[in-house]
Amino acid sequence: MLRILPDKPEPSSSAPMREKGEVSCSPNFHLDGNKLYFISLGCPRNRVDTEVMLGILLKAGYEVSPELSDADYVIINTCGFLEASRQESLDTIGEALSTRKEGGKVIVTGCMVQTHSKDIEAVHPEVDFLLGSGDVEGILKAVQAPEKGAQITSARSYLEAGEVPRQVSTPSHYAYLKIAEGCRKRCAYCIIPDIKGPLKSKPLERVVKEFRVLREGGVKEIILIAQDLGDWGKDIGHRKVEGLIVLLRELLKEPGDFWLRLLYLYPDEINDELIQLMKSDHRICPYLDMPILHVFDDILKSMRRATSKADIIRTITTLRREIPGVVIRTSLIVGYPGETKEQFEELVQFIQDYPLDNVGIFAFSPEAGSHAVTLPGQIDESVKGKRQRHLAKVQLKVVEKLNAKMVGKVVRVIVEGYHPESRLLMRGRYQGQCPDIDGEVIINDCRGVRAFGEWHDVEITDVAGYDLVGRIV
Numbered sequence: 001m002l003r004i005l006p007d008k009p010e011p012s013s014s015a016p017m018r019e020k021g022e023v024s025c026s027p028n029f030h031l032d033g034n035k036l037y038f039i040s041l042g043c044p045r046n047r048v049d050t051e052v053m054l055g056i057l058l059k060a061g062y063e064v065s066p067e068l069s070d071a072d073y074v075i076i077n078t079c080g081f082l083e084a085s086r087q088e089s090l091d092t093i094g095e096a097l098s099t100r101k102e103g104g105k106v107i108v109t110g111c112m113v114q115t116h117s118k119d120i121e122a123v124h125p126e127v128d129f130l131l132g133s134g135d136v137e138g139i140l141k142a143v144q145a146p147e148k149g150a151q152i153t154s155a156r157s158y159l160e161a162g163e164v165p166r167q168v169s170t171p172s173h174y175a176y177l178k179i180a181e182g183c184r185k186r187c188a189y190c191i192i193p194d195i196k197g198p199l200k201s202k203p204l205e206r207v208v209k210e211f212r213v214l215r216e217g218g219v220k221e222i223i224l225i226a227q228d229l230g231d232w233g234k235d236i237g238h239r240k241v242e243g244l245i246v247l248l249r250e251l252l253k254e255p256g257d258f259w260l261r262l263l264y265l266y267p268d269e270i271n272d273e274l275i276q277l278m279k280s281d282h283r284i285c286p287y288l289d290m291p292i293l294h295v296f297d298d299i300l301k302s303m304r305r306a307t308s309k310a311d312i313i314r315t316i317t318t319l320r321r322e323i324p325g326v327v328i329r330t331s332l333i334v335g336y337p338g339e340t341k342e343q344f345e346e347l348v349q350f351i352q353d354y355p356l357d358n359v360g361i362f363a364f365s366p367e368a369g370s371h372a373v374t375l376p377g378q379i380d381e382s383v384k385g386k387r388q389r390h391l392a393k394v395q396l397k398v399v400e401k402l403n404a405k406m407v408g409k410v411v412r413v414i415v416e417g418y419h420p421e422s423r424l425l426m427r428g429r430y431q432g433q434c435p436d437i438d439g440e441v442i443i444n445d446c447r448g449v450r451a452f453g454e455w456h457d458v459e460i461t462d463v464a465g466y467d468l469v470g471r472i473v
Helices: 044-059 083-099 111-123 136-144 192-196 204-216 242-251 272-280 297-302 309-322 341-353 381-404
Strands: 002-004 035-040 073-078 105-110 129-131 149-151 174-178 221-225 259-263 284-289 327-334 358-363 410-419 422-429 441-445 454-464 467-472
Touching: 002 044, 035 044, 044 073, 044 105, 044 136, 044 174, 044 221, 073 083, 073 111, 073 136, 083 105, 083 111, 105 111, 105 136, 111 129, 111 192, 129 136, 136 149, 174 204, 204 221, 204 242, 242 272, 272 284, 272 309, 327 341, 327 381, 341 381, 358 381, 381 454, 410 441, 441 454
Parallel strands: 035 073, 073 105, 105 129, 129 149, 174 221, 221 259, 259 284, 284 327, 327 358, 441 467
Antiparallel strands: 002 035, 410 422, 410 454, 422 441, 454 467
């Protein structure tokens, strides 16, 4: 959950030091009764939409409040992907309604509005305005509406294409760049194509322009996001993963030192050409978020995945051989309809035989409208929970072994701020760690840190679960 806050005073240094998750959002002037409080739920693509809405409102003269209870307008960007995320959205709306000040408006937008607006209205009829997930640029109308209302058009996703204001809400050294919306795949367990609509790729020249704007603003790490990066350009004439390679080569023409991170690429889209491109330029992080979901062939086929267990092993083996030190993140689903005890144990064995650096483990969620919800062999929730917990314990041991191999190495770390537990500690990330979802580097000898948001060499001296511990060298 992201809550967008105004700036705190910064300690003096050679460059600004900013705490993670905070954003400079002060407009050029102030208006009475125009305070905003944003909550963004779900994926980074939602976050970018939130940043566009924030930019539109700041340009119109609104300002950000540090407290929900002091805001005149609370805007909640919801997630509707899974039942758990929809429940989180409803709970967050309830919190906002009970905490808002007298006369404050609550505006709800995002995926859940697009697909389950009636559920929101049934549980929280006090909501002042509902704004569809594709109607991001209608946020000013929603805020200024004199009475309760809604704007939910057929546009299911939003892809900024013109000169629309965007206020980046991440720390100043990294930002997300959304290159596509929607999805062209029809995985059996997923309703993203129904929520977000078909694939819509952002034109190459627009991506390059936004990339340059972020770089000119001092951003050192740019994270490319889409439902599936490998599909970029397939709706505008490119074939297979060729489009993504064309885009990456264009971005790599840009001068200067930066990190370029790729979130999310399916195993069948990671080919030799892409691997060689990653090897050829150190600015592409040796990091891939590659959702494999399962490894048992019958389940993969039922999921309507394009890869087999053999394909997945081949991809992992090639990546490890060609890009030493590559970090692989994946997502796995346990309790998929028909998953037997033996098939689950095969999955457990797989992550020990082919260790992956970071694994998100999800219990199958039977989503209405998906093909998987109609399949026989639906598994009891208690069994799913046991399998999820067991796999997580095994994966923690895998991570601890992988992290132990980092001890003694010196890595380039971007120092992000003080550690929340103590001002005697700092925290940062090396190229193998993505913000918000992976572990971090805890720095216990901070002498030599020039500024937050800058690169420093760190020697890894210890491991703390999913995190690494190190000292500035």
